[in-house]
Amino acid sequence: MSDVRLQRREVLVDGRPSLVRAGEIHYFRLKRDDWAGRLRLLRAAGGDTVATYVPWVVHERGDGSIDLTGRTDPTLDLGAFLDLAAETGLRVLLRPGPFIMAEMAGEGVPDRIRRERPEALPVGWHGEPAASSDLDYLAPGFLTEVARWYTALGEVVGPRTAPRGGPVIAVQLDNEIGMLAWVSNTPQLTDRACTELHDWLASRYGSALLERYPGLPAAVGFADAVRSPRPEWARALRLDLGLFFRGQFGRYGTELASMATSAGMGGVPFLINIHGTSGGSGASFPIGLSQVLETYVGRSQMAAGSDHYLGDLTLRTAADLHLINAFMAAAAPEQPGMTLEFEAGRGDYGDDLGHEVDPSAVVLKTRLSLAQGHRLLSYYLFAGGTNFVADPPRTDGTTRFAITGERHGFSAPVDPEGRPGATYEATAEAFGVARRLEAWLADSREEHDDLALGMVLDDYLTEYQPPLAEGDDADAVRDLEHGRGAGPRDLLGRVLLTLGLRYGAADLQRDPGPDGWPHLIVLGSPTARDRAVQERLAEHVGAGGALLLLGALPTTELDGTPCTILADALGVAVVREMRDGPGRFTSVIEVAGWGYGTERRVGRLQTYDAPDAQVLLTEAMSGAPAGLLVQPTGSGPAVVIGCDFGADLAFFATALERLGVTPGLRRDAVPGLISTTTRAGDGSRLLHLLNVSGSTLRSAVELDGEALLGGTELALPPRTGLALPIGVRIGGRTLAATAEIEEVDGDHVLLAEALDGTPRRAWLDGVEVSVPTDGRLPL
Structure with missing residues (x-):
């Protein structure tokens, strides 16, 4: 039906840069007679593509057979749904798992797999079973079962892929890789994974391994030691597990892509979705990006899309969405921007009128994402449906194949009964914005001022927190969460957007390309910072670049090793760290005349010794410097704001000007x-x-x-x-x-x-x- 390629940050449909406008409809949650009506509603709203999960847990029947043709139930005739989509004038974005989440029992993976492949069941800290439905992605038995699932899918999907004249233009591999391990704090510490972790650690650290992990046993006893780690290993193990599983998930993506290709589903882009929003905030999104980084970056015809639930669009959530989009672009500069689950509907996921999102939010989010370079937007969930009785009926509190009762998609633009709701027109408006602007946005680039927000994904290696780590590592995690990304209070994004700055992100863990970084790097900064990042920032300033740090000047590496490379390059020494507490109201005074010139309450601060610096902020009681403008001889300028400062717009506008950046x-x-x-x-x-x-x-x-x-x-x-x-x-x-x-x-x-x-x-x-x-x- 269409040839789809990913090239130069664009989605080419039949060779033409395009904006793909998708909406998610679950055929398996609808009676077959209702398919056509839902597809027509999507088409009428302005969609040109239908997205759908393909749930393994539903298509595998009670006898173990896989029904994708409607042999046992007409609702399961996947080919008929794909054909009907094509007849309706819609392309298809297919999401066959194996995990699909979507409020499905077992997250979309049949219970049989867990019974028959017990070696794939993760154990976590202290050898306790995972508190989720997670599986060890690389367990050979699990991969064998996935290959069987993909092979069955390929018989139906392969002939209907775009290169063969069909409607399927892209296939999403798995869903929210790593999410279950993160939210349950349960790394997949199976025997297989621990064996590979042992070899990975030995290769990475060599003779220094026992210095990093004193008393770590060799192969015998290693798994038990990792599952029940010593408290003094906590910080090192947290970081190493994050890096190790990043590589594991990358291998998993490779395995899935190979299986999908072998099954006949190749020739179309393979997509990965990135989880990470939590509680209506995007601050934790880079955790998901960090986890799946190696599944898609640098791979031809593979790309990632965000999966975000931010609720309404306010200045706070707009800054979060802007950061999500900017970080994704920085992680994979040549890949087009996408969102594979773009929140649509009222947000009332509990069906209790407890969370109502203004209908305008979907339009505003669409406009912002398109301006930042998104080429594919898939609205989730576009149409609700029904969770039918499972085969065989479940006995774990529900007879159905999903966990939300009978009705599903309560708040979607089209409700479970097929009635357009309050957000249908807003979603149609969002589709219309993309359609009207396609000619000027499908190959556009956002224009940026000469600055970027620094991205350091290793700051987000906090998804696995070992037990018995109430001391140094718990403090280290809190410090990272406090300062990373857009800085304390996530302030930088909101300030920059309000001041009118046009900015993207720069990956500070990658050497600058031939064009280098922008003149100014703006960075939320914890007290721990990777040595290589400190070196790059010092080189940037030394070469005449500018730097704005909000939060703290780093004094250690991520593992706690003392490291003051950046501070030394700036000619600044950290004297003291102070925090709010019972009976203490830590405050700073702005003394440079850049802003309000008043006292501000802050939660924590550093004080500095910097004889040659201009003092911008002082600690209210002692008068010690807590904010500085420094410019070492022969280097560029830097503003160091050593606290969780507030939104003094005049102060920040002056800081940017002194650092050589004004809004274009x-x-x-x-x-x-x-x-x-x-x-x-x-x-x-x-x-x-x-x-x-x-x-x-x-x-x-x-x-x-x-x-x-x-x-x-x-x-x-x-x-x-x-x-x-x-x-x-x-x-x-x-x-x-x-x-x-x-x-x-x-x-x-x-x-x-x-x-x-x-x-x-x-x-x-x-x-x-x-x-x-x-x-x-x-x-």
């Missing part, structure tokens, strides 16, 4: 207003504006020192967004306008009505022209 896109610094620009392959440019607040926000905009759109003050009503042409090339002309492009029709452009009802203004080749009242502008 200037507008009022209003919380809730988010802005960026994109440039397409033909040079067309769009100005993206979002208002995630509850008030109308107004601002004129300048770009590179010139007033945009005749200096018009743009007004965005609450919870709205715009993508305005500021240099879009159409029909040999260059268009700018104060309204979005609705449609290009021959030699006319249809401009949408302005959101605030003001008259539309437009410029062709830099000359203002009159816009007809119907918005149809002749070229």
